[in-house]
Amino acid sequence: MDTNAEDSKLTPLRKGLLEMAVLKVISGKEAYAADILERLNDTPFATQEGTLYPLLSKLRRDGAVTYEWVESESGPPRKYYSLTKDGHATLKQLSDYLKTLQTSINNLSK
Amino acid sequence: MNKVTTIHLGGVAYQLEEGAYDVLRAYLDDAAAKLANDPDKDEILKDLEQAIGFKLNSHLSANKNVITLPEVEQVIQEMGPVAAEGSDSTSKTEESESTPTSEWPHKKLYRIREGQMISGVCTGLAAYFNIDVTLVRILFVLLTILTHGVGILIYFVMVMIVPIARTGKDFEQAAGVPPITAQELIDRAKKSVDDFKNSNEWKSWMGNLHDEHLNWKKQQRAYKMQHKAWKQAEKSRWKAEARRYRGEYQEHHSVVSEIFGIACATLAISFVLWFLNGHVALIHDFFSALHNAYESFISGLAGVLYHGQ
Numbered sequence: 001m002d003t004n005a006e007d008s009k010l011t012p013l014r015k016g017l018l019e020m021a022v023l024k025v026i027s028g029k030e031a032y033a034a035d036i037l038e039r040l041n042d043t044p045f046a047t048q049e050g051t052l053y054p055l056l057s058k059l060r061r062d063g064a065v066t067y068e069w070v071e072s073e074s075g076p077p078r079k080y081y082s083l084t085k086d087g088h089a090t091l092k093q094l095s096d097y098l099k100t101l102q103t104s105i106n107n108l109s110k
Numbered sequence: 111m112n113k114v115t116t117i118h119l120g121g122v123a124y125q126l127e128e129g130a131y132d133v134l135r136a137y138l139d140d141a142a143a144k145l146a147n148d149p150d151k152d153e154i155l156k157d158l159e160q161a162i163g164f165k166l167n168s169h170l171s172a173n174k175n176v177i178t179l180p181e182v183e184q185v186i187q188e189m190g191p192v193a194a195e196g197s198d199s200t201s202k203t204e205e206s207e208s209t210p211t212s213e214w215p216h217k218k219l220y221r222i223r224e225g226q227m228i229s230g231v232c233t234g235l236a237a238y239f240n241i242d243v244t245l246v247r248i249l250f251v252l253l254t255i256l257t258h259g260v261g262i263l264i265y266f267v268m269v270m271i272v273p274i275a276r277t278g279k280d281f282e283q284a285a286g287v288p289p290i291t292a293q294e295l296i297d298r299a300k301k302s303v304d305d306f307k308n309s310n311e312w313k314s315w316m317g318n319l320h321d322e323h324l325n326w327k328k329q330q331r332a333y334k335m336q337h338k339a340w341k342q343a344e345k346s347r348w349k350a351e352a353r354r355y356r357g358e359y360q361e362h363h364s365v366v367s368e369i370f371g372i373a374c375a376t377l378a379i380s381f382v383l384w385f386l387n388g389h390v391a392l393i394h395d396f397f398s399a400l401h402n403a404y405e406s407f408i409s410g411l412a413g414v415l416y417h418g419q
Contacts, residue, residue, distance in 0.1 A: 055195060
């Protein structure tokens with residue numbers, strides 16, 4: 001990912017998997033948006049509020065995630081996101097498909 | 111010294127330096143435009159505002175309560191550009207090393223209402239071909255003359271079918287410019303603030319304000335002097351009064367006279383007590399004698415009246 005040329009090839013891959021990465025983070029443990037960002041920060045999926053918030057909103061509309069308001073000691077209540085049953089199903093579907101893709105790619109060279 | 115604007119994000123009030131406010135406003139306006147087609151637009155904007163507020167908190171302390179421009183710039187950098195779902199979203203790394211050629215959105219013809227004369231067809235065409243609007247207008251007029259009026263017909267057909275650019279994305283497509291990054295937003299906001307500051311309107315307004323301010327200052331100073339004089343007079347009056355009062359008091363109630371008064375009173379009370387103590391019997395005798403005299407007088411009187419009948 002050092003050069004632009006390389007990045008332009010990898011970006012679409014990363015972008016396509018961001019949704020799955022977010023679902024994966026929430027599936028492990030319920031999280032605030034800030035937790036999700038922090039968790040992704042050290043990975044290639046590092047992103048920012050400007051991208052994450054609209055994505056979370058879409059996932060909620062799709063029924064994959066849900067949230068509840070949790071009071072915080074410092075400041076207003078915040079949204080605490082968790083995965084729904086559908087969300088777990090979606091995540092499984094995505095993971096399986098990713099595996100299929102990986103296997104297919106591997107087999108192509110044989 | 112800078113003016114401060116107070117805003118609230120997620121129900122919490124923040125004080126922003128003037129330039130800082132403009133930059134933040136520009137960021138949120140752009141976010142709103144990008145999310146125009148998102149059903150949860152308002153909710154996302156609220157979330158974004160809350161996140162911004164949370165980030166701003168780290169720049170505040172007990173003895174610093176105003177957010178400066180560099181701080182807002184930093185926060186906006188951290189937030190990243192708002193990417194509508196389904197559009198070309200940008201991630202952190204991509205934004206920092208964006209490759210213009212591959213990231214540009216498709217060009218699309220829009221009518222642009224900013225700077226329009228009739229309906230924004232010419233401004234849209236100018237943006238599309240990246241040429242001066244005036245040139246487009248002249249061409250249109252020439253076309254109309256040369257074609258005996260067909261140009262006008264073409265114009266009105268375009269008014270009917272060419273959509274108006276409304277969202278930030280539309281404007282990008284209309285001109286074929288790359289998606290706006292946070293830095294550009296900041297620069298743009300800064301520039302418009304500078305332009306406004308340098309504009310004549312602003313200057314004359316500031317001039318008036320300055321004059322008014324001076325006038326006001328003068329009045330204030332006059333009032334202050336008056337107040338000071340009044341205060342001084344009042345103060346000396348009170349002082350004199352106090353002095354006079356104290357003098358009178360000392361004249362009539364010196365410490366010596368006070369002690370003398372107390373001594374006299376004590377003496378008088380002890381004398382009365384001593385007198386009563388020694389002469390109770392005497393008083394009793396006196397009163398009983400008086401009583402006897404009274405009784406004998408009454409009986410004597412009764413006898414006289416009785417025998418007289």
